[in-house]
Amino acid sequence: MRSSSALIASALFLVPCNAVFAAALPKIDLPADSPVVLLSADYGESNEMPRGSAMLLDVHAALSLRNSSQRKIRGITLLVTAQDVTPGGKGSVTVTSLDVGPQETFPVRIDLRLLRPLQASSGVPVQIGLDGVLFDDLSFYGPDKLSSRRTLTLSEWEARRDRRYFKSVLASGGQDKLRQEMLESLTHQADRPSLDVEVVRGARATNFEPEKQVQFAFLSLPDSPIEPMGGMARISGNEAPAVLLQRRLNGRGAASGAAGSDAGPGLSDRDAAIDGALAAVYDSRPGPARRSTGLSGSAPALHRWLGDIRTYFPTPVVQVLQQDALERLGLRQLLLEPELLAAVQPDVQLVGTLLALRSAMPEQTRQTARIVVRQVVDEIERRLEAELHRAVLGALDRSARNQRPRLADVDWPATIRANLRHYQPELGTIIAERLIGYARRRRMAALQDVILLVDQSGSMASSVVYSGVVAASLASLRAVRTRLVVFDTSVVDLTDQLADPVEVLFSTQLGGGTDINQAVAYGQSLVTRPSDTVMILVSDLIEGGDQTELMRRLAALTSSGVRLIVLLALSDDGSPSYSHELAAACAALGAPAFACTPDQFPELLATAIRRDDVSSWAARNVPGGAAS
Numbered sequence: 001m002r003s004s005s006a007l008i009a010s011a012l013f014l015v016p017c018n019a020v021f022a023a024a025l026p027k028i029d030l031p032a033d034s035p036v037v038l039l040s041a042d043y044g045e046s047n048e049m050p051r052g053s054a055m056l057l058d059v060h061a062a063l064s065l066r067n068s069s070q071r072k073i074r075g076i077t078l079l080v081t082a083q084d085v086t087p088g089g090k091g092s093v094t095v096t097s098l099d100v101g102p103q104e105t106f107p108v109r110i111d112l113r114l115l116r117p118l119q120a121s122s123g124v125p126v127q128i129g130l131d132g133v134l135f136d137d138l139s140f141y142g143p144d145k146l147s148s149r150r151t152l153t154l155s156e157w158e159a160r161r162d163r164r165y166f167k168s169v170l171a172s173g174g175q176d177k178l179r180q181e182m183l184e185s186l187t188h189q190a191d192r193p194s195l196d197v198e199v200v201r202g203a204r205a206t207n208f209e210p211e212k213q214v215q216f217a218f219l220s221l222p223d224s225p226i227e228p229m230g231g232m233a234r235i236s237g238n239e240a241p242a243v244l245l246q247r248r249l250n251g252r253g254a255a256s257g258a259a260g261s262d263a264g265p266g267l268s269d270r271d272a273a274i275d276g277a278l279a280a281v282y283d284s285r286p287g288p289a290r291r292s293t294g295l296s297g298s299a300p301a302l303h304r305w306l307g308d309i310r311t312y313f314p315t316p317v318v319q320v321l322q323q324d325a326l327e328r329l330g331l332r333q334l335l336l337e338p339e340l341l342a343a344v345q346p347d348v349q350l351v352g353t354l355l356a357l358r359s360a361m362p363e364q365t366r367q368t369a370r371i372v373v374r375q376v377v378d379e380i381e382r383r384l385e386a387e388l389h390r391a392v393l394g395a396l397d398r399s400a401r402n403q404r405p406r407l408a409d410v411d412w413p414a415t416i417r418a419n420l421r422h423y424q425p426e427l428g429t430i431i432a433e434r435l436i437g438y439a440r441r442r443r444m445a446a447l448q449d450v451i452l453l454v455d456q457s458g459s460m461a462s463s464v465v466y467s468g469v470v471a472a473s474l475a476s477l478r479a480v481r482t483r484l485v486v487f488d489t490s491v492v493d494l495t496d497q498l499a500d501p502v503e504v505l506f507s508t509q510l511g512g513g514t515d516i517n518q519a520v521a522y523g524q525s526l527v528t529r530p531s532d533t534v535m536i537l538v539s540d541l542i543e544g545g546d547q548t549e550l551m552r553r554l555a556a557l558t559s560s561g562v563r564l565i566v567l568l569a570l571s572d573d574g575s576p577s578y579s580h581e582l583a584a585a586c587a588a589l590g591a592p593a594f595a596c597t598p599d600q601f602p603e604l605l606a607t608a609i610r611r612d613d614v615s616s617w618a619a620r621n622v623p624g625g626a627a628s
Helices: 148-191 269-282 299-312 315-329 332-336 348-360 363-399 412-418 458-475 501-506 516-526 547-560 580-588 598-609 614-621
Strands: 027-029 036-042 047-051 054-067 073-081 090-095 105-117 127-135 212-215 226-236 239-249 448-455 480-487 491-493 533-538 563-570 593-596
Touching (some): 073 105, 090 148, 148 269, 148 315, 269 299, 269 315, 348 363, 348 501, 363 458, 363 501, 448 458, 448 516, 458 480, 480 516, 516 533, 516 547, 533 598, 580 593, 593 598
Parallel strands (some): 533 563, 563 593
Antiparallel strands (some): 036 054, 047 054, 054 105, 212 226, 226 239
């Protein structure tokens, strides 16, 4: 269905297919550091045909992939795009329950129908990208645009539960009993009742519609074991980001699957408890008003559930379940209770939630929240601080030159290059008339100014957390003068609080609008040594202020010699949503714009301090490179 990156310098590898789209072959684009490599692709009966004002693409592909990582792959999700904004223009394929070892190959089948406007029918018809890969240790790789990490993690955990059950059947009843159980399980899955919902549009398929809420109507089937009670979806373009279906199992009571309900025959007490813990989130009705089943009825029920998931699941799964419970069940109000908050597994997303809620917290809960935030901050510091200091000081050692170095401080490669004209053929050597060396570290006070301008709008919560911790760590280095400024529609300089990153985070105010121009104007006033200044703007560039004035200020900064970098995100949350127009405009001014993970940040900052090409660094290290 698409051509692929052979993972060598991210070149695109086009694969012949049996049926050819009129415009061009599909394209498969894998990042340079992708853990999977495309070996072959067969596009079978893929074809396209006009349908009204759109082109209908009937995509069939059999891909052969190889695991190029050193870990087992348990699941993969591919994003298939014909046109990003057209209803019906995107789809995805998820394969779970894999057991693919290093260097082993595995197939992925794609069968989708997609739409794209007729006026966009030239060029590559379909693009296939990697949204995520889950490994056997539940670590994850990918941009996670489709929340693949959540889907793959929970599917893998349920698959492990099933494997444990079948192992117990084999141990107790032998192969005949296992065969019987597996056949019964397959029959049960084939006969399992399901609900299908289709949204019928009256307008043309290529029309873009604003977000709206639709109610579902169901056919009445008296003999069905499942009775649909109601449902709704929030439709935005060709996506349904929120879907609610209420149903009832006839003859068996509610289909909520809450803890204590019938979890199904053959499950051990442990597996039944695991099933109940999952059902409490995923089989409960979203919304804070629900009081019948699930977790949102009381703090004690939620407290017991938090204890259960920490008992039965590893930390990555616990964090996914907690975040889902917050989003699906409206539990933020319950987090204001200190004894409940103390039971939560701390992570960056939880810190973002607590910072957003802090104005509503009673004093006792605020103290507990500080303890939780401190745990996360300490973990980030353990993860990043040593590498950050090593990278920055190493870059400074090599950016500050000494023309009369001690022997131990001589930069021999630079010295040789500077004295090549003094080569003596008869002696076979170079007579060095000028030595070039590194500055002694004890003389490196304030060699660089680093200014971080951090957008604290709600979508940037994780970036705010990481930026605050990174700025506090940099502030402990005498060789760097660090300034931290956060902004929404107002600007707050938090430099004086950098001695304590927890205080920094509790001084932020997540949410609100964004005036990037005002923040850049303040940052511009802090620049006293342009050639020795690195300014990092952490923002999704969704500007609510004066965009024209913003671009003028950014151009003035880059022209003055300031090394300006735009980080569209500083987090592990995957590819961010951002203003592509402004990102491209920044890149044109010499301010590369891209997303960066916290683990990549030390080397990024070192690259800027050394005055190396940041855009080239991004092209090598960031999926998709810098915006252009």
